[in-house]
Amino acid sequence: MSEGKKIILIVDDSFINRQMLCNILNDEYNTIQAENGAEALEILREHGERISAVLLDVITPIMNGYRFLEERQKDKVLSNIPVIATTINDPHIAEIETLKRGATDFIQKPYNPTVVRQRVENIIKLRETAAFVNTVEHDALTGFYNREAFYAHARRYIDANSEKDFDFIAMDLNDFKIVNDMFGENVGDELLKCWSKIIENDIAKNGMCGRISGDVFAVVMPGHREYSEELFEGYIEKLNRFDLNFTLKVKFGIYHVEDKSLPLSLMCDRALLAIKAIKDDFRKTFSYYDESLKEKLWNEQELTNTMRNALKTGQFHVYLQPKYDLYNNTVSGAEALVRWIHPEKGFMPPITFIPLFEKNGFITELDMYVCDKVCQIIRSWIDEGIEPVPVSINVSRVDIYNPALIETINECVKKYDIPVKYLHIEITETSYTENSMQLKDVVLMLRKEGYHIEMDDFGSGYSSLNMLNDIPVDTLKLDMGFLKKGERTGRDETVMSFVVSLAKKLSLSVIAEGVEKKDEAEFLRSLGCDYAQGYLYSKPVPVDEFNKDFVKTKMPFKGIEEKEKTDFKDVDSEALNDILDTSDFNKIFDSSAAVSALMEYDGKDIYVKRTTKDFRNFMNEITGKTGPLFKLREYMSEKAFDCFKDCFEKARKDGHRFDIILPFSENVEKKTYIRFKAKILSKTGDKYEFMADVENADKFTDGKGKIIFNGEVRRCEN
Structure with a gap:
């Protein structure tokens, strides 16, 4: 075959006819010959789209031209290769029948x-034009229409069905850039292909x-469908089956x-505005567009335009x-909390700008900026001969992705020459639910530098108890809003008691925030809670007022009598058993996305x-059993259980944490290796x-x- 020439497949049972066509075409094309439809299909499957066109005689033995066309249509690749049918018998009938079958x-x-x-020349040009249009219109990775083609085809789709109702749904894959950075673009591409299949097969x-941009997809579909969080969470759950140690989230x-x-681009803008409204609300997966969003986003844009000047001119306090x-x-x-005192708008509540800035x-x-100011405040106390109290600064979930975070904090501490012990770092529990690995790495580095770590908002309803086992924090901050949804009940108190008890067993101090009433403070003290923060004691105040009322005078709070500290109140086992299966307790335990157990x-x-x-x-x-399991020994061999005992004994003596992989091989249908990552909490007698x-x-x-694992873990193989 001559290089560079296009290939034509000639199918005819007559050698003379095949040679005649070869002689006609050989000057411009390379030719391949087949005697019947079956042989032609084999050649097509071998060469695929390298075949530019097929000349097909309708009447051939073994497999005739009609059957060949029907089989070709079943194959997505082969059906794109153009076919020119030929015959001498009943040409009018043959022409109709072959065209009906895809010729x-x-x-x-x-x-x-x-x-x-x-x-032949015309049909090849036609195919190349169609292929070019397809390439221009379609996204190479997912096969979806690209943005402009999607808008054009969706417009024709809507116009052709003007009597129907439609929904425009935009989908944004959260933190996709982080996936690319952490796992590489090849993995990111495979993830997008996986997500596009879910969109194509389940959603639309x-x-x-259409693929609107890198991680944003869109669908136009018949409207008035019932949408729910459960529906969209089901799609996200399918996406999270993609083999990636990272929790994937999508907003709709x-x-x-x-x-x-309305132009399709504006429909898309409105759907994206609906996403923007819930972008940082991890409780919601979808939102509807309404006109009020316009005003909200207009206000946000106004704040965005002025925020840097506000920082420069000292409007943040x-x-x-x-x-x-x-x-x-x-x-x-x-x-330390930041307040924006705007020259025209006055005192602006943090809720109006903190989510936007995130x-x-x-x-x-x-x-x-706040970190720098707090270090400056602590330095001023030291210079005045005042014993400082520790001040905590908030590190946003956005900050944990900042590679310069720890270096910047260290520079502030060094700049004002203050002891590290006076600067505490508050991180939010939502940071853990979004990216536990990244948060763990940051916390470990901060603790290595000597910083005291406080976990904020624990118990807010999205807690992951495995976080306590995974992230080495020093203090838990309990959100009292957890108990403020109505009258406090005995069950509420038992749940809170459990959390305080668990924190204590993990050697964590406990701060309750949002304390507003004396009886709440008394109740917290009875549980063994260490500290309280809230309007019962003081609202957030300017630094000068704090210095005057709290630091220099060391003024005690007069509303509650002093009391000697006692051991923390453990959980009453009967009361705990009563609430194990309630929604209140599930809010603390079952909201965990982990496979965890006490x-x-x-x-x-x-x-x-x-x-x-x-x-x-x-x-x-x-x-293979249903219902609760109470004992695990029956599923382990003697060797596996001995491995567990040795590992546990070592952890008991040094560090209290252990990590082991061992087989469950007894009383199970199939031997399964299980990894335990655990921390010892307490000892009662021999238990x-x-x-x-x-x-x-x-x-x-x-x-x-044989266990193959690239980390430090105890292995038990049998």
Whole structure:
């Protein structure tokens, strides 16, 4: 074959006819010959789209031309290769039948060389034009229409069905840039292909799909469908089956197409505005567009335009809210909070600008500004001979992705020459739910530098108890809003008691924030809670006022009598059992996305005391049993249990944490390797209580029982 020439497949059972066509075409094309439809299909499957066109005689043995065309249509690739059908018998009937089966053109025998060459040239040009249009219109990665083509085709789709209602749904894959940065662009591409399949097969079965930008997709589909959080969470759950150690989230914005004459680009803008409204609300996966969003976004844009000038001109002020020791009623520390006093708008509530700054990234600059001011405040106390109290600064979930975060904080501390112990760092629990690995790395580096870490908003309803096992924090800040949804009940108190008790067993101090009433403070003290913060004691105040009222005078809080500190109040086991399956307790435990459990070990067996829902599902799947599991020893061989005992004993003596992979091989249908990541919490007599995250560790084996793992973990193979 001559290089550079296009290839034509000639299908005819007559050698003379094949040679005749070869002679007509050989000057401009390379030719391949087949005697029948079956042989032609094999050649097409071998060469694929390298074949530019097929000349097909309708009447051939074994597989005739009609059958060939029908089989070709079943193959997505082969159906794109144009076919010119030929015959001498009943040409009019043959032409109709071949065109019905997907032939592109028809030539009647005997052949006119000029006509044959022109028809072949035309059909190849037509195919190349269609391929070019397809390339221009379609996204190469996902196969979806690109933005402009999507708008054009969606416009025709809506106009052709003007009597129907439509919804425009935009979809934004959150933190996709982080996926690319952490795992590489190849993994990111595979993730996008996975997501596009979910969109095509599940979300937009009867609609039209487009890729608007890197991680933003859109669908136009018939409207008035019932949408719910459960529906969209189901799609996100499918996406999270993609093998990636990263929690993927998607936001959906829905615009009910009320004005069909609206340009598609504006419909898309409205759906994206709906996404923007919930971008940072991890409770919501979807939102509808309404006109009020316009005004909200206009206001946000106005704040965005003025924020840097506001920082430069000193419109942001640091306020301090005292933290009180619940036992001696004295100030034990403070939290630094930022307030924006605008020259025209006056005092602006943080809720109006903090979420916006988290979205546009300015929060990082503002947080570091606050850090600098707090270090300056602590320095002024030292210079005045005043014993400082620790002040905590908030590190936004956005800050944890800032590679210069720790260096910047260290520079502030060095600049004002203050001891690290006076600067506490507050991180939010939502940072853990969004990216536990990144947060863990940041916290470990901060603690290595000597900073005291406080976990904010624990108990707000989105808590992950495995976070306590995974992230080495020093203090838990409990959100009292957890108990303010109505009258406090005995069940509420038991849940709070459990959380305080668990924190204490993990050697964490506890601060309750949002304390507004004396009886709340008394109740917290009875649980063994260490500190309180809230309007009962003081609202956030300017630094001068804080210095005058709290630092220089060391003024105690007069509303509650001092009381000697006692050991923390442990959880009453009967009361705890009463609430294990209630929604109140589930809010604290079952909201965990981890496969976690509280367990007890006495040297003879491992007893399961409390589990997350995912743990129950995980263990039931492995053991084949339904309902709760209470003992795990029966699923381990002697060797596996001895490995566990040795690992536990070592952890008991140094560090209290352990990480082990061992097989469940007894009383199960299939041997399964399980990884336990755990921390010992407490000891009562000969019994040890520990909390563990578990996962299927078969992925860390070679399939023959040998464990392959690139980290520090105890291995048990049998």
